[in-house]
Amino acid sequence: MKRKIRHIAAASLAATALVIGTAGCAANGGGGSDSAEELTMWSMWSKGEPNQLIMADAVADFEAETGIKIKVVWKGRSPVGKLLPSLNSSTVPVDIVDSQNAELVNQLGATGNAADLSDIYDVAVPGGSETVGDVLNDGYQADLTTDDKVFMVPYEVYTYSFFYNVAEHPEVASAPPATWDDLEALFAESKKNGEAAPIALEGSIPPFATFWTTALTLNSLGKGSFREAVADTTGKTWLEPGYLEVATKLQSLVDNGYFVDDYLSAKYPAVQQQWAANDADYMYNGTWIPVETAPYAADGFDYGSFAFPVVGDAKPVMQVAFNGLAVLEKSKKQEAAKEFVSFYLQKKYQDRIGSEAKSIPARTDSEANPAMAGAVEVLNSSETVLAGDNVPWDDYMTKVFHPTNMKLFSGQIDAEGFVSELATLSADYWANNDQ
CATH class of the missing domain: 3.40.190.10 (Periplasmic binding protein-like II)
Structure with a gap:
């Protein structure tokens, strides 16, 4: 569905056959x-x-x-x-x-x-x-x-990727996780070994947690699924089973203690610095991370990356x-x-x-x-x-989605509370704001 542009990108490509002049x-x-x-x-x-x-x-x-x-x-x-x-x-x-x-x-x-x-x-x-x-x-x-x-x-x-130190995890380089189940198994193994926390997340910056939610939604429910829920002025899309399944998977990350201990309290960029020092195994973030963290990376840090895995037989969707x-x-x-x-x-x-x-x-x-x-x-x-599934409504994201998403990532609400709150707040928001 095409839209008038307000925020994240959109432009046009009509395939005309004009030749550019010299x-x-x-x-x-x-x-x-x-x-x-x-x-x-x-x-x-x-x-x-x-x-x-x-x-x-x-x-x-x-x-x-x-x-x-x-x-x-x-x-x-x-x-x-x-x-x-x-x-x-x-x-x-x-x-x-x-x-x-x-x-x-x-x-x-x-x-x-x-x-x-x-x-x-x-x-x-x-x-x-x-x-x-x-x-x-x-x-x-x-x-x-x-x-x-x-x-x-x-x-x-x-784009966004999972980054890790290949020198510490050569097995991931040879067989990166392709599905969410593979990824959860990777996190579980990392925590079991106890050498480093599985996931570095800058929880003091709400959009960094939203990266996860958007990516998991897209790679579970397909391109446009996140935007569809945001755009629903009734809020009811958030109550559909697929969105609850996404939230349940995210809740499991919190419940299993996969994030570094101070992910909610540390001041940016402390967590990504921890990660680059090998105090955490994986970070899901933008492709600027290798350049941004290079000055304080551990000796011999060998940057590797893999895409956000899909859920079941869903097709991968990459944000750009x-x-x-x-x-x-x-x-x-x-x-x-x-x-x-x-x-x-x-x-x-x-x-x-x-x-x-x-x-x-x-x-x-x-x-x-x-x-x-x-x-x-x-x-x-x-x-x-x-990026962000082409959602153009910054004000909605700031006032509705980011705060509710952080409640899920901090354990203040569970998956059912997350989708229920989004449904209610979305309906209230769109009743008082134009798309």
Whole structure:
């Protein structure tokens, strides 16, 4: 079901057969300058960051090969927020914006300030015959489709995974858990051995617990199941048996004492530091964790990962978020700007996102950071959905879901209390708020 965009990402991908023009076709104007041979781009990266260095090299190569100049302003995080004040003018000072999907889609796209990039997916990536659509996971295109328009093209992907130290658990690397039953057995064995607590969870940050609930719901009941329950204005969906089964499985983690002792009281980032010091075996978190925890990891820590396992014979669903490029609707140099968007998806730059930025390239044929290999293998062959099951209602999550979910994770309520409370609070919330 398509939706109007408000929060987590959504954009569009219509499969039109237009061919992106070359530099010569871009002579009809430009965003912030009079010359068709110069574009302006605002980037989310700061000078010296690995992603900045990769993009700067791509810009230099693009200029040399096309004759089109790109003035890059390295704005640092949230460039769209810094751009918004200028968007009401007849012209804007920027042609291309580099940022995360939540900004590009929900701020630029939703307000009509981003151009439709549907046609780019049918354009060949320079240096080969494959199109942009060919080199990306098919699911990414569907995830970024809203109202038959696409407002960004991703070059970097984030997902959620279980992380662990391969040096401590080589058996997991050779046979990662594929089902929830396998995972529970892994936790039980870990606790039985008593060498470390099974699970590190930053319980002081409610969304970290929600990562678990969303993932288990999706991998039990399928893509869209979490959003469906949140969107039900009567709240009754939460009372369906499948949601109670999810809550019961989560309750068992609490009842069995699988979380580290101070998971509710420790101040972030104390728990992830404990985990990196081998004081816990597993952490389910975003794929930024290996880079974020590396400075205080134990000697010889060898990062490994595996995807959230399925329940029974359910199909795996991987949550994704993106960094990517958008083109301003008011830019008079859209064709030249689009040319750079496809140019940046060349494999030589994508490979460096894995090896130097230590992240996940958007291209499925580029190798990700080895710490994420286990999860990426599943990612590239599974159904995907925007992080949080594409739920756009932040206020609901903050006021209703996160607090109730933390009651379950802290043992204040049981599974039946969890779904009952969500049903009641959801009905009350939607009775007083618009979707």
